[in-house]
Amino acid sequence: xxRKRLQEATDGRPTVHTVAxxxxxxxxxxxxxxxxxxxxxxxxxxxxxxxxEVGYVPNAIARSLQSQRTELVAxxxxxxxxxxxxxMMRAIEAVVAGSGRQLLVHATGGRIDNExxxxxxxxxxxxxxxxxxxxxxxxxxxxxxxDSPVPVVVVGQLxxxxxxxxxxxxxxxxxxxxxxxxxxxxxxxxxxxxxxxxTVPGAARDAGFRAALAAHGIPLDENLVEVGDFQxxxxxxxxxxxxxxxxxxxxxxxxxxxxxxALHTLLARGRRVPTDVAxxxxxxxxxxxxxxxxxxxxxxxxxxxxxxxxxxxLQRIDDPSLPPRRAQVAPSLVVxxxxxxxxxxxxxxxx
Amino acid sequence: xxRKRLQEATDGRPTVHTVAxxxxxxxxxxxxxxxxxxxxxxxxxxxxxxxxEVGYVPNAIARSLQSQRTELVAxxxxxxxxxxxxxMMRAIEAVVAGSGRQLLVHATGGRIDNExxxxxxxxxxxxxxxxxxxxxxxxxxxxxxxDSPVPVVVVGQLxxxxxxxxxxxxxxxxxxxxxxxxxxxxxxxxxxxxxxxxTVPGAARDAGFRAALAAHGIPLDENLVEVGDFQxxxxxxxxxxxxxxxxxxxxxxxxxxxxxxALHTLLARGRRVPTDVAxxxxxxxxxxxxxxxxxxxxxxxxxxxxxxxxxxxLQRIDDPSLPPRRAQVAPSLVVxxxxxxxxxxxxxxxx
DNA sequence: CAGACTCCCGGAAACGTTTACAGCTACCGG
DNA sequence: CCGGTAGCTGTAAACGTTTCCGGGAGTCTG
Numbered sequence: 037x038x039r040k041r042l043q044e045a046t047d048g049r050p051t052v053h054t055v056a057x058x059x060x061x062x063x064x065x066x067x068x069x070x071x072x073x074x075x076x077x078x079x080x081x082x083x084x085x086x087x088x089e090v091g092y093v094p095n096a097i098a099r100s101l102q103s104q105r106t107e108l109v110a111x112x113x114x115x116x117x118x119x120x121x122x123x124m125m126r127a128i129e130a131v132v133a134g135s136g137r138q139l140l141v142h143a144t145g146g147r148i149d150n151e152x153x154x155x156x157x158x159x160x161x162x163x164x165x166x167x168x169x170x171x172x173x174x175x176x177x178x179x180x181x182x183d184s185p186v187p188v189v190v191v192g193q194l195x196x197x198x199x200x201x202x203x204x205x206x207x208x209x210x211x212x213x214x215x216x217x218x219x220x221x222x223x224x225x226x227x228x229x230x231x232x233x234x235t236v237p238g239a240a241r242d243a244g245f246r247a248a249l250a251a252h253g254i255p256l257d258e259n260l261v262e263v264g265d266f267q268x269x270x271x272x273x274x275x276x277x278x279x280x281x282x283x284x285x286x287x288x289x290x291x292x293x294x295x296x297x298a299l300h301t302l303l304a305r306g307r308r309v310p311t312d313v314a315x316x317x318x319x320x321x322x323x324x325x326x327x328x329x330x331x332x333x334x335x336x337x338x339x340x341x342x343x344x345x346x347x348x349x350l351q352r353i354d355d356p357s358l359p360p361r362r363a364q365v366a367p368s369l370v371v372x373x374x375x376x377x378x379x380x381x382x383x384x385x386x387x
Numbered sequence: 388x389x390r391k392r393l394q395e396a397t398d399g400r401p402t403v404h405t406v407a408x409x410x411x412x413x414x415x416x417x418x419x420x421x422x423x424x425x426x427x428x429x430x431x432x433x434x435x436x437x438x439x440e441v442g443y444v445p446n447a448i449a450r451s452l453q454s455q456r457t458e459l460v461a462x463x464x465x466x467x468x469x470x471x472x473x474x475m476m477r478a479i480e481a482v483v484a485g486s487g488r489q490l491l492v493h494a495t496g497g498r499i500d501n502e503x504x505x506x507x508x509x510x511x512x513x514x515x516x517x518x519x520x521x522x523x524x525x526x527x528x529x530x531x532x533x534d535s536p537v538p539v540v541v542v543g544q545l546x547x548x549x550x551x552x553x554x555x556x557x558x559x560x561x562x563x564x565x566x567x568x569x570x571x572x573x574x575x576x577x578x579x580x581x582x583x584x585x586t587v588p589g590a591a592r593d594a595g596f597r598a599a600l601a602a603h604g605i606p607l608d609e610n611l612v613e614v615g616d617f618q619x620x621x622x623x624x625x626x627x628x629x630x631x632x633x634x635x636x637x638x639x640x641x642x643x644x645x646x647x648x649a650l651h652t653l654l655a656r657g658r659r660v661p662t663d664v665a666x667x668x669x670x671x672x673x674x675x676x677x678x679x680x681x682x683x684x685x686x687x688x689x690x691x692x693x694x695x696x697x698x699x700x701l702q703r704i705d706d707p708s709l710p711p712r713r714a715q716v717a718p719s720l721v722v723x724x725x726x727x728x729x730x731x732x733x734x735x736x737x738x
Numbered sequence: 739c740a741g742a743c744t745c746c747c748g749g750a751a752a753c754g755t756t757t758a759c760a761g762c763t764a765c766c767g768g
Numbered sequence: 769c770c771g772g773t774a775g776c777t778g779t780a781a782a783c784g785t786t787t788c789c790g791g792g793a794g795t796c797t798g
Binding site: 402403404414415418419422445446448449450451452453454 | 788
């Protein structure tokens, strides 16, 4: 007894069959009208009316099965709380929403197994593409990305020849901007609070700091370098350790969270910023503008990188045959109160 | 010519048909084995081997069409950059991920049409449920929520009798905690920087502030009240306007972003915090701990509310027949340096 | 040893949509 | 008046999965 239920979905909601039956046409005609392609005026009228009467809404899953698209795009970042990812996420969401798609956000916690698992899961085809910003990059990552049946765009440094869409910046030269600026404003004992050296950004920033000093012929006192992770608390603690050893007149921090932590420690220890110690962060997030004094910061164009990544991804979704492309966003320095030349910082800040 | 392509997906990827053919069994058997239900040892072996050989991965969309579930849950908040939503999002993501589902994040920008459109779109069934935290609540919202074919949990104040799963706190009494604390520590001219009064939290906090003062028999000087929106910049500006009129010895802010802005203005104008002006924020976000001095803040348990909302949602997804439920999270005050009694704030803060 | 019961298997339906294809009507040009 | 064409329409296949159901084989029980 083929008890076909060609009328309603299992939960009683109308399907295209319901509409078709009610309009007295075939499901093919109903579908065509509902998609705005073809149909005689009379048919259009009947189907529209029927659809309105029963409150028909097409089922996105069934449509996806047919079209092989979910209109969903995923973003995987280490920590959705880090303001730099917030900015990136906002930019991506804008582009993605503009194309009528929706954004799925994954927090990876920076764990590699997590990230590769995520990439492998792409094979399930539950999204049309993914933007991932890994903090460490392994061979597994690359394999997973190149194996992936859906497009992936990587934000961050990658091997030159990796056949992968890639958006990058140059945090190495970004650090140089900060160092040059501090030297130009008369600072001489420049400290550096970095994140883990086994991460891609950590390593790049370390190299950048050393290279920048070397370019000015300044020998590096290792006591001026401290490492934590990329968080606020770590920035506080690392700066404490650094101050226990040495007395810098400037501090470069590997991101704004660290810089915020450094500022806290500096102020708590009675240092005036920027009078005694100038401070420069990195990423130029909202957070930098919220501190008092406001933090100078090296912008790595996170919003711009997000935008570009999203564009690359959407283009590739539309045309998978594209060759791998790379976009680069140049860093720039935003000088604010925390590293101004002035001796009396407070007076200069206009509230 | 029924050229059935029962072997591979259109893009050449293996399907359950591929596996079944290779293992020499029916797709029914293959499916059963792959789902770990039934199958003789020999069949299991063959299917497993075949699946491994061709690298079979089930198609999530097809599975969803069959199961009527996407294993996706949506979260809609005004602004993914606001730290209070970041905390909530983290908590929700943890619960959601723990159930094997994934989180879809929508930024509504607080626009009502946006939010109702989002709710209406739920009818497409592209997610299994949604958590929404509207900042304004209209009849449209309620209608859209109750009409929704998929479960919705609302975070925020709602009419008592709304037949909707709801997680709330009591920011009214939260404000009272702040006021009581400030009065107890000897403050007398307490200012209040609020968000828009036509929002649910804005109205509640305004009422709370007035009630708290009244409870202590203190007449309210309207000059001590200022309104902006819930952002950092607005907090800065509103505090400027307030200081132009009056000289408070304490400031209560409707959230931590506003409080951060207020702190900026206070310091820029040479006020010492807390010596001259004590400051209390609301939401107890990371941001409060990042400021210097660290901000006292009324915790509204955002993480807890997120967790509870996620739990309510998952329960309802599993059993839609549940009656509407409500969870309430009590506010609590976290006192930090910005409102401590001490006259010499700086010395007391340990870095 | 017959009947009942268990287990496993394959065919086919179902989820709800889009779309290729073929048939039909009506109209037009020659 | 006839062949061709354009426009609609309905039937049915397809997307890839899960699952209902009936049949067959094997095992146990009485």
